[in-house]
Amino acid sequence: MTNGQLALVYTLLAAPLLVSAAFDLRRGREILWAVLRMTVQLGLVGLYIEALFAVDSPWLNAVWIAVMITVAGTSVLGKAGIPRRPVVVAAIVASMVPGILLPLAVLVAVVRPEPWYAASMVVPLVGMVLGNSLRGNVVALSHFRTTLDRERVLYASRLMSGARRRDALRPVIRGALQASLAPQLASIATIGLVSLPGMMTGQILGGAPPLTAIRYQIAIMLTILSAVSLAAVLNLAVTARLLMDDHDMPAIE
Amino acid sequence: MRDEEALLSVERLELTIPTVDEPVVVPPLSVGAGEWVTVTGPSGRGKSTLLETLAGLRTPRPGRGPSWTGRFRVGDAALSDEPEPGRSGHGDLAAYRRHVAWLPQRPQLEPGAVRDSFTILAHWPDSGVRDEGAVLHDARQILIELELPDAVLDQSSSTLSGGEITRVALARILLLKRPVLLLDEPGASLDTARSRRARDAVTRHLPGSAVLVAAHDEVWPIGASTTVEVGR
Numbered sequence: 469m470t471n472g473q474l475a476l477v478y479t480l481l482a483a484p485l486l487v488s489a490a491f492d493l494r495r496g497r498e499i500l501w502a503v504l505r506m507t508v509q510l511g512l513v514g515l516y517i518e519a520l521f522a523v524d525s526p527w528l529n530a531v532w533i534a535v536m537i538t539v540a541g542t543s544v545l546g547k548a549g550i551p552r553r554p555v556v557v558a559a560i561v562a563s564m565v566p567g568i569l570l571p572l573a574v575l576v577a578v579v580r581p582e583p584w585y586a587a588s589m590v591v592p593l594v595g596m597v598l599g600n601s602l603r604g605n606v607v608a609l610s611h612f613r614t615t616l617d618r619e620r621v622l623y624a625s626r627l628m629s630g631a632r633r634r635d636a637l638r639p640v641i642r643g644a645l646q647a648s649l650a651p652q653l654a655s656i657a658t659i660g661l662v663s664l665p666g667m668m669t670g671q672i673l674g675g676a677p678p679l680t681a682i683r684y685q686i687a688i689m690l691t692i693l694s695a696v697s698l699a700a701v702l703n704l705a706v707t708a709r710l711l712m713d714d715h716d717m718p719a720i721e
Numbered sequence: 722m723r724d725e726e727a728l729l730s731v732e733r734l735e736l737t738i739p740t741v742d743e744p745v746v747v748p749p750l751s752v753g754a755g756e757w758v759t760v761t762g763p764s765g766r767g768k769s770t771l772l773e774t775l776a777g778l779r780t781p782r783p784g785r786g787p788s789w790t791g792r793f794r795v796g797d798a799a800l801s802d803e804p805e806p807g808r809s810g811h812g813d814l815a816a817y818r819r820h821v822a823w824l825p826q827r828p829q830l831e832p833g834a835v836r837d838s839f840t841i842l843a844h845w846p847d848s849g850v851r852d853e854g855a856v857l858h859d860a861r862q863i864l865i866e867l868e869l870p871d872a873v874l875d876q877s878s879s880t881l882s883g884g885e886i887t888r889v890a891l892a893r894i895l896l897l898k899r900p901v902l903l904l905d906e907p908g909a910s911l912d913t914a915r916s917r918r919a920r921d922a923v924t925r926h927l928p929g930s931a932v933l934v935a936a937h938d939e940v941w942p943i944g945a946s947t948t949v950e951v952g953r
Contacts, residue, residue, distance in 0.1 A: 619829060621825045621827060621828065621829045622829035622830070622831070624773075624776075624778050624823070624825070625823070625825065625828065625829065625890070626845070627778065627818065628776055628778070628818060628821065628822065628823045629822075629842060629845065629848055629893065629894075629897060630819075630842060630845035630846065630847035630848025630849065630850070630897070631845040631846075631847070631848070632815065632845070632846060632847070635844070635845050635846070639831075639832075713780040713782065713784065714780050714782065715777060715778060715779060715780040715814060716814065717778055717779070717780065719780075719784055719785065719786075
């Protein structure tokens with residue numbers, strides 16, 4: 469696609485602008501601003517990734533992944549409403565481990581690019597898996613937290629009726645894991661029918677054979693699913709330990 | 722009564738509650754077998770916090786929530802804000818909690834069928850319950866005394882009224898057969914007749930337990946040997 473062709477696509481903006489004007493939504497300025505931001509951000513990222521691919525240094529790739537983790541991690545914990553610092557760090561670390569190790573393992577063992585740390589493979593793959601497992605962690609953490617808030621008395625009653633902390637937390641953790649896996653399973657089950665994943669569509673539009681694009685997509689979905697489940701378990705284990713006081717009660721009032 | 726014979730004794734206890742201006746000083750207290758002690762005081766002034774502290778559910782460490790200083794014990798298990806000699810932490814919580822049952826002001830039941838709140842006891846190490854069938858059998862007996870029909874066991878716990886939830890929670894506490902009972906406003910959602918039946922069930926099933934009950938109705942304080950005022 470040339471820049472001229474891309475410019476033509478921008479005429480589609482007329483639709484949301486007309487809707488905004490017709491129904492007096494007063495969102496015209498916001499629409500233009502959002503599209504401008506998107507254009508600038510993607511442009512800059514494109515330049516950056518191009519440079520990253522050209523240099524192709526394992527250390528630079530590691531730095532880029534670290535930036536992704538930090539930005540995503542801080543937004544995760546903000547959204548889950550868990551302010552405590554040690555928890556923040558622990559949760560980020562916990563969700564990092566499977567989100568990095570699993571895609572790297574798939575690369576090294578299955579895809580085998582040359583060199584193994586090839587930025588054009590590592591960055592998008594790790595980024596995608598990491599993004600999804602962090603999103604799974606937000607769901608797991610906020611579910612865990614709101615359940616403990618709402619069911620504080622139930623949890624305490626378990627402790628007073630013969631349950632150790634592990635027994636009393638088990639139903640809470642089970643609920644949080646189910647909540648974090650549900651959207652992943654739903655998207656896997658309907659993939660190709662309801663939704664065409666963005667990465668696969670992009671690959672096909674970019675000229676890759678559809679069957680190749682689909683193979684990569686399946687590999688990614690499987691990696692994401694396993695990363696999300698492992699990350700959520702690790703995250704909850706660490707959070708549960710850090711959130712509880714020395715009398716087994718949640719230290720959030 | 723001599724202090725050594727008490728099932729529950731408070732040597733000294735001071736609660737610090739963020740929403741209450743002054744520290745709440747709890748007078749020294751000892752409750753023996755079969756004895757009832759009433760806790761009174763204005764609402765929001767620390768009655769529930771006192772019961773939760775005595776249940777071992779509150780850390781002495783200052784934090785966002787209430788904290789405490791002092792020392793109290795149930796049976797031979799003590800909790801203290803100072804580390805006990807030869808022990809790490811504030812005492813052995815699991816051993817402490819094995820002596821105590823707690824009825825919260827607004828109890829919550831296990832999600833699912835009401836029976837789950839009873840059968841799950843068989844899966845917890847310190848409940849003293851080993852067999853699902855036996856615990857259900859005993860639960861039925863007590864529920865009948867509390868005017869809850871058999872069918873309630875198959876009902877979803879989310880469909881129960883506040884008064885029904887309180888009675889199911891009370892039945893579970895009686896099944897645990899703990900020597901110390903901490904009851905937080907047990908009559909709040911029961912009418913006088915049902916309150917009286919519930920109180921009778923406690924004395925009938927656990928005549929040898931020491932009971933500390935927060936209440937300001939006329940049913941539950943009957944026969945109490947002492948009244949403790951909190952937060953005035």
